[in-house]
Amino acid sequence: xxxxxxxxxxxxxxxxxxxxxxxxxxxxxxxxxxxxxxxxxxxxxxxxxxxxxxxxxxxxxxxxxxxxxxxxxxxxxxxxxxxxxxxxxxxxxxxxxxxxxxxxxxxxxxxxxxxxxxxxxxxxxxxxxxxxxxxxxxxxxxxxxxxxxxxxxxxxxxxxxxxxxxxxxxxxxxxxxxxxxxxxxxxxxxxxxxxxxxxxxxxxxxxxxxxxxxxxxxxxxxxxxxxxxxxxxxxxxxxxxxxxxxxxxxxxxxxxxxxxxxxxxxxxxxxxxxxxxxxxxxxxxxxxxxxxxxxxxxxxxxxxxxxxxxxxxxxxxxxxxxxxxxxxxxxxxxxxxxxxxxxxxxxxxxxxxxxxxxxxxxxxxxxxxxxxxxxxxxxxxxxxxxxxxxxxxxxxxxxxxxxxxxxxxxxxxxxxxxxxxxxxxxxxxxxxxxxxx
Amino acid sequence: xxxxxxxxxxxxxxxxxxxxxxxxxxxxxxxxxxxxxxxxxxxxxxxxxxxxxxxxxxxxxxxxxxxxxxxxxxxxxxxxxxxxxxxxxxxxxxxxxxxxxxxxxxxxxxxxxxxxxxxxxxxxxxxxxxxxxxxxxxxxxxxxxxxxxxxxxxxxxxxxxxxxxxxxxxxxxxxxxxxxxxxxxxxxxxxxxxxxxxxxxxxxxxxxxxxxxxxxxxxxxxxxxxxxxxxxxxxxxxxxxxxxxxxxxxxxxxxxxxxxxxxxxxxxxxxxxxxxxxxxxxxxxxxxxxxxxxxxxxxxxxxxxxxxxxxxxxxxxxxxxxxxxxxxxxxxxxxxxxxxxxxxxxxxxxxxxxxxxxxxxxxxxxxxxxxxxxxxxxxxxxxxxxxxxxxxxxxxxxxxxxxxxxxxxxxxxxxxxxxxxxxxxxxxxxxxxxxxxxxxxxxxxxxxxxxxxxxxxxxxxxxxxxxxxxxxxxxxxxxxxxxxxxxxxxxxxxxxxxxxxxxxxxxxxxxxxxxxxxxxxxxxxxxxxxxxxxxxxxxxxxxxxxxxx
Numbered sequence: 007x008x009x010x011x012x013x014x015x016x017x018x019x020x021x022x023x024x025x026x027x028x029x030x031x032x033x034x035x036x037x038x039x040x041x042x043x044x045x046x047x048x049x050x051x052x053x054x055x056x057x058x059x060x061x062x063x064x065x066x067x068x069x070x071x072x073x074x075x076x077x078x079x080x081x082x083x084x085x086x087x088x089x090x091x092x093x094x095x096x097x098x099x100x101x102x103x104x105x106x107x108x109x110x111x112x113x114x115x116x117x118x119x120x121x122x123x124x125x126x127x128x129x130x131x132x133x134x135x136x137x138x139x140x141x142x143x144x145x146x147x148x149x150x151x152x153x154x155x156x157x158x159x160x161x162x163x164x165x166x167x168x169x170x171x172x173x174x175x176x177x178x179x180x181x182x183x184x185x186x187x188x189x190x191x192x193x194x195x196x197x198x199x200x201x202x203x204x205x206x207x208x209x210x211x212x213x214x215x216x217x218x219x220x221x222x223x224x225x226x227x228x229x230x231x232x233x234x235x236x237x238x239x240x241x242x243x244x245x246x247x248x249x250x251x252x253x254x255x256x257x258x259x260x261x262x263x264x265x266x267x268x269x270x271x272x273x274x275x276x277x278x279x280x281x282x283x284x285x286x287x288x289x290x291x292x293x294x295x296x297x298x299x300x301x302x303x304x305x306x307x308x309x310x311x312x313x314x315x316x317x318x319x320x321x322x323x324x325x326x327x328x329x330x331x332x333x334x335x336x337x338x339x340x341x342x343x344x345x346x347x348x349x350x351x352x353x354x355x356x357x358x359x360x361x362x363x364x365x366x367x368x369x370x371x372x373x374x375x376x377x378x379x380x381x382x383x384x385x386x387x388x389x390x391x392x393x394x395x396x397x398x399x400x401x402x403x404x405x406x407x408x409x410x411x412x413x414x415x416x417x418x419x420x421x422x423x424x425x426x427x428x429x430x431x432x433x434x435x436x437x438x439x440x441x442x443x
Numbered sequence: 444x445x446x447x448x449x450x451x452x453x454x455x456x457x458x459x460x461x462x463x464x465x466x467x468x469x470x471x472x473x474x475x476x477x478x479x480x481x482x483x484x485x486x487x488x489x490x491x492x493x494x495x496x497x498x499x500x501x502x503x504x505x506x507x508x509x510x511x512x513x514x515x516x517x518x519x520x521x522x523x524x525x526x527x528x529x530x531x532x533x534x535x536x537x538x539x540x541x542x543x544x545x546x547x548x549x550x551x552x553x554x555x556x557x558x559x560x561x562x563x564x565x566x567x568x569x570x571x572x573x574x575x576x577x578x579x580x581x582x583x584x585x586x587x588x589x590x591x592x593x594x595x596x597x598x599x600x601x602x603x604x605x606x607x608x609x610x611x612x613x614x615x616x617x618x619x620x621x622x623x624x625x626x627x628x629x630x631x632x633x634x635x636x637x638x639x640x641x642x643x644x645x646x647x648x649x650x651x652x653x654x655x656x657x658x659x660x661x662x663x664x665x666x667x668x669x670x671x672x673x674x675x676x677x678x679x680x681x682x683x684x685x686x687x688x689x690x691x692x693x694x695x696x697x698x699x700x701x702x703x704x705x706x707x708x709x710x711x712x713x714x715x716x717x718x719x720x721x722x723x724x725x726x727x728x729x730x731x732x733x734x735x736x737x738x739x740x741x742x743x744x745x746x747x748x749x750x751x752x753x754x755x756x757x758x759x760x761x762x763x764x765x766x767x768x769x770x771x772x773x774x775x776x777x778x779x780x781x782x783x784x785x786x787x788x789x790x791x792x793x794x795x796x797x798x799x800x801x802x803x804x805x806x807x808x809x810x811x812x813x814x815x816x817x818x819x820x821x822x823x824x825x826x827x828x829x830x831x832x833x834x835x836x837x838x839x840x841x842x843x844x845x846x847x848x849x850x851x852x853x854x855x856x857x858x859x860x861x862x863x864x865x866x867x868x869x870x871x872x873x874x875x876x877x878x879x880x881x882x883x884x885x886x887x888x889x890x891x892x893x894x895x896x897x898x899x900x901x902x903x904x905x906x907x908x909x910x911x912x913x914x915x916x917x918x919x920x921x922x923x924x925x926x927x928x929x930x931x932x933x934x935x936x937x938x939x940x941x942x943x944x945x946x947x948x949x950x951x952x953x954x955x956x957x958x959x960x961x962x963x964x965x966x967x968x969x970x971x972x973x974x975x976x977x978x979x980x981x982x983x984x985x986x987x988x989x990x991x992x
Contacts (some may be wrong), residue, residue: 013937083954086704090496107957111706119532208844209828217938266827266938274828345805407956411762412742414938422851433734436762437742 035339036069037186039095040345042160042322043074043081045288048357055352060344074098089113096328096338097345099160100321103407104140106400109156110144114323122340127343129283132159133365135317145401147237148208157323158346158364161354163286164315164390165224168293173210173281175202177202181281182304183383193228193254196307197261204263205228211264214271215284219410220398222417224316225251226286227396228256230310233413238403239442241435243413250310250428252420254261259421286318287387294378303386315390317397318365322346348372360385403441412438466652467523467659473649474520474534477541481513498708500696512537522768523653528660531653531669537651539674543681545643552636565618572617573873575610698963706951708960715964723757731758763965766943767972773944774923775853781919782864785870786912790900792871793878803872810869818932821861822848824870826934848934851941858929866922870915879902912985917977924973945969 023104042059044050045068050073057071057160070266077128090092099109118141121127129137130152136159143153156193166240167182174181179202185191195217200212215221219233226232234240242248242348258264265271274281276292278299284306293301306315329335344350351362358378362369374384416434419425488494489506515533522530550556566573586599630636654674657667696717700708725736726749733743733755742761747754758764770818792803809817824832825847836843847857881904889903905912927946934942943951953962 058944080954086954088955090494090704092522107703110707111703112707208841209834211828216936266846266849268939269827269846270822270848270936273826274821277829279828312474322665405958408958411956415762415940418937418939422849424851429732433743436734436737436739439740 010023017410021375034332035066037068037070037357038097038328038334038337038341039070039072040097040322040341041072041074041085043320045359046291048291049354049359052354052357056345057352060341060350063344064337067341069341070095073145088130092327094325096325096334097322097342098325099320099322100157102136102318102398103400105139105156105323106144106402107399107405108195108323110402113326114139114156115326115329117339117342118151118158118323119152120329120335121151121155124339124343129155131364131366132346133162133363133397135319135390135395136319136321136363139397140321142402151351157321157425159319159321160346161319161351161360162363163288163318163361163392163424164387164395165284165306165318166303166386166390167218167254167273167306168289168302169277169302170281170297171302172278172285173299174201175205175300176208176280179203181302182307183386186305191305192308193310197254197258197387198245200258200263200281201261210279210280210281211265212276213258213284213334214265214269214275214280214282216271217418218413219414220286220316221284222251222255222319224306225255225309227316228306228311228314229254230309230311233409234299234401234441238399238401241441242440243434243438244431247311249427249431252430253416254309255421256423258426260423268418275400286409287361288359290378291309294358305386305389313390313394315395317391317395319398352358352376361391365392401441404439408439409441463524463526464659466656467526469651470534471520471524472651473645474516474523474537476906478513478516478539481509484511485513493601493707496705496707498700498702499675500710501698504696526660528657528662528666530656531660531662535650535653535670535977536673538646538653538676539677542643542646542683543677545639545646547681549636549639550722552633552639553630559748560788566614569617569964572610572614575613576607577605578917579610584605586896586900614640661944663694663895665676684723688810694963697960698967699962702959702963703957704959707763711960716968717963718961719964719968721759723755723759725754725755726758727755728778729753760961762940762943762948763945766945767941767947769855769941769943769948770924770926773859773926774920776856776859777866777923777926778919779914780859781866782870782912784863785867785915786874788867788875792875803875804858806868807872808868809865812865814865814928814934817865818929820859822933826856849937849939851939854937854939854941857931858926861927861933862923862926866919870919873915874908874911876915877908881907909984917980920976920980921973924969924976945972 016243018040019344020404039205041055044053051071054071061067062288073085074084085094087096095114100114105114109116110381121129137151138149140156140159141149141151142156143149146153169182171181179199180188182191182199183197185195185199196213203212223233224320226248226427229247229251231249231251232242235242252291255267259267265274271280271283272285272292273279277294278297282304305313308314312342323341324342328338348362348366351364351369352372354360355362355373356376356378357415358376362373369386373379400406413434415439416425416430420427420430488502488509491502494502516537519530519537523534524530580603582603583600584603586596586603589596589599608738621870624754631640654670697708697975699710699712701707701711701714722744723737723741725733727733727736729748733746735755735757737743738759741757741759742753744758744761744764747756786848788806792799809872824830827833827835827844827846827848830847832847834915838846845853885903885907886899889899902943925946926944927950930942930944930947931950946969949962949965949969952958952965
């Protein structure tokens with residue numbers, strides 16, 4: 007028998023058969039594709055089962071979940087490429103800061119008309135900070151669902167301190183929650199606590215955070231500062247509040263009892279060498295799975311301007327082209343509502359990485375009932391969300407990425423001691439790109 | 444001649460088959476129709492209201508290219524009619540090119556590419572069945588060990604093939620093959636896929652006919668070899684054009700636009716380049732803040748003391764300049780740590796001591812490891828609190844703690860150490876090859892002439908391995924100028940501009956801030972830098988290549 011002939015025949019059969027197998031399934035139903043960015047396989051599995059359950063629930067709709075991104079192409083890069091090629095999914099998740107860019111370019115749909123026509127839809131079930139941003143009409147400067155709805159919030163996360171209780175016990179000092187209950191949890195006591203924990207040893211530090219905008223903006227807010235003025239048309243980084251926050255951070259990091267600014271703080275925290283680690287809810291699964299010490303959540307200390315926090319969020323948005331066909335538009339809207347229902351959010355938040363974006367008691371109850379929430383001070387997150395967290399806002403008057411790239415580099419210089427807070431205050435607003443409608 | 448004769452015999456066409464035939468007329472007609480179709484396509488592209496969000500320039504350019512192809516098709520039609528071999532040559536290349544493109548297009552219109560993920564998922568779900576293939580192949584392989592004609596051979600080969608076929612069928616059935624076949628036919632029985640399939644067959648038939656009918660066109664052996672050579676190049680040429688040349692040209696075009704990937708690019712001329720390169724110079728009192736004199740949006744990139752005053756250099760795109768400076772610093776350090784140690788290592792590996800092959804393999808290993816995996820490991824080693832490196836340093840110097848990944852003065856060094864660790868083994872193997880090519884007679888003669896080890900190294904070995912050194916320096920330098928993954932993984936946690944290399948900046952500008960026009964301009968400026976640096980090295984290398992002449 008001729009070997010070459012056998013191999014060629016086999017290859018031919020294989021190629022032909024695989025080509026057949028590659029063809030995507032055609033369906034008579036309306037196929038709605040959706041995508042969100044999962045952090046791990048467990049989340050992919052949950053989103054897949056969520057997709058299957060919604061698929062079974064909705065008649066005439068076939069739901070196809072795409073995990074998005076690969077090992078070689080990030081979520082954002084893949085999405086941008088597909089948007090450019092016109093092959094992006096019907097519904098996809100984007101970070102809250104990107105809403106303005108995507109809406110401004112007309113690639114995501116304004117769902118206002120379809121939402122107001124739906125008597126069952128109630129935007130007030132979501133946290134008002136998020137809905138306020140998602141219903142912002144850049145032309146009128148007003149926020150209401152009659153004018154705009156750029157998507158529905160997938161989830162919400164405030165920031166909390168992940169606390170290594172063993173280190174506090176070893177240091178013999180009250181925990182942050184105890185200090186909060188005593189009405190004594192502020193920047194001053196926080197700094198002292200950091201130093202007390204750091205005194206435990208050369209390889210133990212009191213505090214760590216990961217250096218990106220929310221992690222310094224949060225402290226700026228607590229001191230009455232921030233990036234922008236109220237309507238985001240001017241730089242406010244030269245305010246005294248911002249400077250006060252930076253001076254506080256310079257002192258904190260200057261103590262040498264913190265994870266160096268700009269170093270990933272999660273590994274040393276998980277290893278048990280950090281007293282308090284500032285992060286969002288997404289750090290929970292890894293901490294729960296790997297930490298071998300007693301840990302809990304605690305609220306962020308109050309600053310000179312009172313208590314403040316950061317509401318980090320992303321939204322499911324709808325591809326503008328998906329609304330062109332009315333039948334498809336209706337199917338997409340129904341799927342979107344299902345993706346943000348109490349049941350769906352309960353399923354996703356049970357993994358521990360997310361907090362429901364619905365402020366109602368039923369959603370919160372489902373969140374508290376999840377196994378990863380058990381025995382923990384989850385109120386550190388939900389109190390902040392309900393009472394004082396400032397939502398991350400899309401920037402309609404400029405490019406947030408360009409703006410933050412300048413700010414991030416300068417803030418890092420300040421905290422690393424290369425630039426004084428005074429020089430920062432003097433120069434920063436001249437360095438950032440100009441804002442304006 | 445023999446080849447031509449044999450080819451002629453195979454195709455059934457003898458040199459006597461000269462003159463116009465209905466087939467040739469049909470081919471000429473086909474080429475003319477192709478030209479008409481291309482003209483129609485060019486008009487359609489020209490008039491499209493929106494062309495994949497790429498703007499007017501790309502649209503017009505593509506229309507012109509299609510039009511030029513149409514002209515070539517008309518020309519070839521006329522020339523084929525005249526029985527011109529050049530016309531036939533153009534038609535062959537054209538038909539086989541369109542045949543290759545039609546295959547790609549058919550895959551697209553049938554949705555084959557979108558099924559790739561589903562296929563990988565299906566295969567992953569049914570992965571245990573894949574074992575059937577190695578088992579089947581093992582049976583075939585064992586069968587082939589027996590002599591031809593032996594029944595056991597036939598039996599084993601058939602059994603092996605059977606196992607593979609059954610495995611294939613099971614795998615495809617489990618992946619939903621019947622549904623997929625039905626879907627394929629449903630997708631195929633549509634006007635556009637049928638049209639593409641028809642064209643595909645047409646291109647193949649015409650191309651094949653023309654390639655076998657050389658005698659009618661008076662083809663010489665040299666001409667036959669010429670078009671056959673071009674035909675062999677064709678698959679790679681299509682691949683090169685689609686996935687390299689066209690994207691390259693596109694990025695050049697985008698560098699003159701404000702493209703952000705999701706909206707139509709607007710032509711901005713040289714604005715992106717000017718924005719990247721524009722500088723301001725101000726002399727101000729030493730104690731005055733630079734922000735008071737720099738234009739809005741400019742940042743200080745350098746300050747030079749001039750007594751009571753200082754010269755402030757401001758840039759419109761601070762990060763570009765900082766990233767360029769970082770890139771050069773990185774390259775300089777990488778050359779120091781990645782080339783010279785490699786040469787020393789090669790000298791050691793060139794000695795005849797037991798186990799040297801093992802050591803060569805060990806030192807080469809880091810260079811075949813994936814950068815991302817390596818960087819993740821080094822990230823742990825470098826951790827200032829729990830990293831092994833700082834543990835070791837603290838063991839000897841208890842008060843010391845180096846912030847490897849966040850101190851702006853150290854982070855680039857940390858990355859270079861990792862990159863050099865990875866590249867030294869590879870460079871050493873290249874140097875080793877160079878060293879082993881030095882003629883033994885030359886080394887022995889120099890020893891007889893009284894040259895010591897140092898003299899031999901500098902006067903004999905170094906000049907003789909100059910081409911190798913040049914190669915190592917150029918490749919290391921270019922890899923340094925293109926450094927990205929190392930920083931992306933190791934330095935993701937810091938916002939300090941010290942982390943930025945030009946490619947890292949380019950990535951952030953494009954994929955995080957959506958400024959693809961600016962990112963493309965950065966890429967082209969980097970290309971110019973790499974080109975100049977390499978050119979200078981070539982010149983220097985030529986000047987010192989006395990031993991090569």
